[in-house]
Each structure stands twice: as structure tokens, then as C-alpha cells.
Amino acid sequence: MVEGFHALKHAVRFGATFxxxxxxxxxxxxxxxxxxxxxxxxxxxxxxxxxxxxxAAMAPRAPRTAVMAVARRPVMDPAAVWIDPRERPVVLLEDPRTMGNVGACVRVAAGAGAAAVVTTGPSDPWHPDAVRGGAGLQFALPVGRLEAIPARTGRPLLALDPEGEELDPRSLPARAIFAFGTERDGLSPELLDAADARIRLPMEAGVSSLNLATSVAAVLYAWRLARG
Ligand SMILES: C[S@@+](CC[C@H](N)C(=O)[O-])C[C@H]1O[C@@H](n2cnc3c(N)ncnc32)[C@H](O)[C@@H]1O
Known part of the structure; x- marks a missing residue:
């Protein structure tokens, strides 16, 4: 479901089939x-x-712009995502829970020029609320859900973790997977163990963490601005 003008505009622009x-x-x-x-x-x-x-009967909340659509969602090919040769990172959201957050992550990934957004866990990044939160930008880049991330993707795996080493934007590998944890508990021990590095966004004393989508935005734009 594509709800509202803003999401529909992006879906059309990025080649959705309706x-x-x-x-x-x-x-x-x-x-x-x-x-x-x-x-x-x-x-x-x-x-x-x-x-x-x-x-109004097509969705729980009819959009104010009085337009809705049913579109075909493109199927993400994970193998193609891992081998994509472009110098662009993949955003990995481990078991995200809040659809608005997932949508906001997709939106900033599209804006910053990430290669893809991959999620694990039961939440569907194409849920109507995520498409709404993502302003339909799920159609702009590969977005999909996987059961698990393969051990070998050919990309460095960087875990975003408030306990990690301070992020240096110039040292972010271009083809990294940036992994972000679930809203309450953060990244799983398994993913932290598998990561090539753990990095943190610096925060003032007393602040325990940033919002998921905010941290995705900060990291992607640190990467984008550092590469010039
Ligand atoms: C709301 S936070 C989870 C909070 C969780 N209690 C923790 O300590 O990770 C969701 C995700 O955003 C990322 N994140 C939030 N603040 C961060 C920071 N200062 N540095 C690095 N990553 C951060 C992490 O990937 C985290 O798993």
C-alpha cells in the first residue's frame, strides 16, 4: 500500500508498477x-x-491528500546487494520494532545514497506504515527482510554501538555494512561478535543512546560528507 501524495510521488518517480x-x-x-x-x-x-x-475503507487512516495506491513491491536480491560494486554502504537494521523508525531509516538511506536497507526479524520494511514513514522511498533502493545475514558478504561489518570506538568519518569503508540494533536492546551479542569494528557516535554525558533513525542519519551523512 502506498498511502498519500508524498509516498506516491516517490513511488512513481522511482519506477513502481501499480x-x-x-x-x-x-x-x-x-x-x-x-x-x-x-x-x-x-x-x-x-x-x-x-x-x-x-x-477511507482502504486504510486505517485515510491520508489527508486523498490518494492511495496498490503497487508491486520489487523483490530484493540479497546476493546482488552484497556484490554491488558501487562505493556505497548497506544499512542493516537488526530486528527493528517501530515502523515509523524503519521508514525514516529508508528515507535517509535513499537521501544519503546507501546501496540498500536490509532488516532482520519479523517487522516488514514494506509495511504500509513503513512506506508512509519512508515517503515511498522503498522504491528508490533495494529494501528487504532476511532471516539472517550470511557470515561472508564480502563487505566489512561495522556495528553501531554506544559502547564502541568513537566514529571517525574519514575511516568509514565505502562498501561497509553499517549495522544498527533494535530500539530497546541494541545489537545482539552474535552480531557484535561478528562485527569487524564497533563504533559509536559521541554523545554528551548522561545521554544513553540516540534514536535508531537518528543514528542511521548521523552515520550515513558522516560517511557522505567525508567522501566529499
Ligand atoms: C535506540 S538505540 C538502542 C539502545 C540500546 N540500549 C543500546 O545501548 O544500544 C538503537 C540503535 O541505534 C544505534 N545507536 C544509538 N545511539 C548510538 C550511539 N551513540 N553510537 C552508536 N550507535 C548508536 C545503535 O545501533 C543502537 O543499537
Whole structure:
């Protein structure tokens, strides 16, 4: 499910395939698209018009922009992610719990130019709330869930851990996997053991940790700004 104009705009821009795009306000959608995303305005003009109550029944919270869509989610190929030769890191979220957080991680990964976002655990990074939180940017890069991370990916594994060594942006390997832990408990002992290094974002005394998506943002932008 792609809910709302912002997410739909990105889904269209990054090549999503749609089964249906429904709106209860085609004129409002045209005005919004004309002012905020002229590149997709013409495409959105072909949305199917439905009654407001039909739209409201499509999701627990109908978006204020009165548009929703059903799109085909691309299937992530993990092997292709590991061997992607571009000098871009992979974001690994170990067992994340909060869909809004997952979406925010996808969004910043797309913005910073990460190679992919991979999750473990039961939460689906394509859950409608994650797509909403990610502003539909799941369509901009490979995003998927795995049962486990293989022992050998060919990429250095860097664990983001408040107890690690202080992060030096210039020493972040370009093709690293940056691993972030679950919201309450942090990274598992197994992942910490498997990591090539443990690094921390410095914090003022008394602050125990940063929010998951905030730490993903800080690390990715440290990497991006350091490479110039
Ligand atoms: C909300 S934190 C988890 C807090 C958990 N009690 C811990 O100590 O890791 C979620 C994830 O964000 C990352 N994180 C948060 N603050 C960090 C920091 N200062 N340095 C490095 N990583 C951090 C870690 O990967 C952490 O597992």
C-alpha cells in the first residue's frame, strides 16, 4: 500500500508498477502535483476516482491528500546487494520494532545514497506504515527482510554501538555494512561478535543512546560528507 501524495510521488518517480491508484479528489491531486511534483503530475491525472468513503475503507487512516495506491513491491536480491560494486554502504537494521523508525531509516538511506536497507526479524520494511514513514522511498533502493545475514558478504561489518570506538568519518569503508540494533536492546551479542569494528557516535554525558533513525542519519551523512 502506498498511502498519500508524498509516498506516491516517490513511488512513481522511482519506477513502481501499480495495480491501482485511487483518489477521491482528482482536482485536489492535480493541484498538489502541479505545485509539488510537476514531473509526475501528468501520470497522476490517470488515477481512478472513487468515493471518499471507499478511499477511507482502504486504510486505517485515510491520508489527508486523498490518494492511495496498490503497487508491486520489487523483490530484493540479497546476493546482488552484497556484490554491488558501487562505493556505497548497506544499512542493516537488526530486528527493528517501530515502523515509523524503519521508514525514516529508508528515507535517509535513499537521501544519503546507501546501496540498500536490509532488516532482520519479523517487522516488514514494506509495511504500509513503513512506506508512509519512508515517503515511498522503498522504491528508490533495494529494501528487504532476511532471516539472517550470511557470515561472508564480502563487505566489512561495522556495528553501531554506544559502547564502541568513537566514529571517525574519514575511516568509514565505502562498501561497509553499517549495522544498527533494535530500539530497546541494541545489537545482539552474535552480531557484535561478528562485527569487524564497533563504533559509536559521541554523545554528551548522561545521554544513553540516540534514536535508531537518528543514528542511521548521523552515520550515513558522516560517511557522505567525508567522501566529499
Ligand atoms: C535506540 S538505540 C538502542 C539502545 C540500546 N540500549 C543500546 O545501548 O544500544 C538503537 C540503535 O541505534 C544505534 N545507536 C544509538 N545511539 C548510538 C550511539 N551513540 N553510537 C552508536 N550507535 C548508536 C545503535 O545501533 C543502537 O543499537
Amino acid at each position: 495495480d491501482v491508484v485511487a483518489t477521491s479528489d482528482l482536482d485536489g491531486l492535480a493541484t498538489l502535483a502541479g505545485s509539488l511534483a510537476p514531473d509526475v503530475a501528468e501520470w497522476l491525472s490517470s488515477a481512478t476516482v472513487v468515493a471518499a468513503d471507499a478511499l
